[in-house]
Amino acid sequence: MTPLPVLLVDDDGLMRAGLRAVLSTDDRLLVVGEAADGREAIAATRRLGPRVVLMDVRMPDMDGIAATREIVRVAPEARVLMLTTFSDDDYVLGALRAGASGFMLKRTQPEELIAAIHTIAGGESLLSPTVTTTVIDRLAREPEPDPAVSRRLRLLTPRERDVLLLIARGLTNAEIAASLQVEESTIKTHVKRILSKLNLRDRVQAVIFVYESGLVRAGEAHPPVAAREAHPRI
Template identity: 75%
Template sequence: MVTVLIVDDDDLMRAGLRAVLSSDETIDVVGEAADGRAALDRVRQLSPEVVLMDVRMPRMDGIAATRELSAAAPASRILMLTTFEDDDYVFGALHAGASGFLLKRTRPERLIEAIHTIAAGESLLSPSVTRTVIDRMARQPVPDPAAGRRLRDLTPRERDVLELVARGLSNQEIAAALVVEESTVKSHVKRILAKLALRDRVQAVILAYETGLVHPGG
């Protein structure tokens, strides 16, 4: 079972999400919260595997709550849900430690699939979100030297893998590009995240652009 906490200030939205998730026998909605501050308390009490987090809420918004949860409860992975596809929200959520980002108009089956993806330790970067990250990085003309020094511990092959991850390729596509087994790619990704102290592929994508390893449009 994948345990889920629903965080949204709209009572009807919470009820709708609970109804959708109840259609999957392997998902257990263990609780709800109506704002970011309450979410922090509920996560401490319930330790959910996945937190469905709204962005705009009273008392504490979803991005601030995500930032605190990423530090205080790293085992709980956060999937952002919002009606807005605004780059500031997307980028803020990803930088705060979210593992995925979905619009509320997402189809029910896609939401269920996303929860299982996040719970399995993967990140969820849709093409539109990846495009947002790339566009934001394009407005940072100079790579961050301090961030670039973090790449020194990577082997040449690990740098190759990180570059392909940043370009949005799946493990299977990276394996085909490098002519290696998919299991080898998974091992490389795991070592890259460990060496760079990154939570998941989302943070790896951001770092790759921040360091100049990958350039928008390149």
């Protein structure tokens, strides 16, 4: 099996060396390059075609958030996993809104980091529990939802809205399927349609969208799923 290509981006050479050592313990991963700032990261992504970019947030010249925004634009197949010592909510939301597929703290255990890389590469999104709490708490302090964002919800069918709410609760496709009593393949189709209709990159952005739209406010009970007949038509 061809190893998964990974790009390391951090202005600290010792940190890059440490990450390279950690990833070398998994023969399914291959570090194809390194970069010391955002501009180098963009150039390296164009040149090397990594599947996953491990991106630091605070770097000179161009930070990780600006670099992520550009990488997502020029190489949409690349997945960005932010890895930083900072859990500041501005950085977290900025990175996720820029298109990062996950955000983890550098104190993450090596095995957890490796698992996260594979998760990101597989098309899923990932946030550590601490980061998830930070995101939701920050969104709770934001002003009233943008009407333009709320209007986008009208693009969804009632069942797609149900699925979106369950995504916001952090449920997996399998758990959503069990909740709605349908096949998991049906939920996968719904998720693809939701992301396409709302022009969202992945599930992380879907969660942010739910809170930004006002469909759910942080601190509320789990959002209810509208009642359906015993055997709903999908």
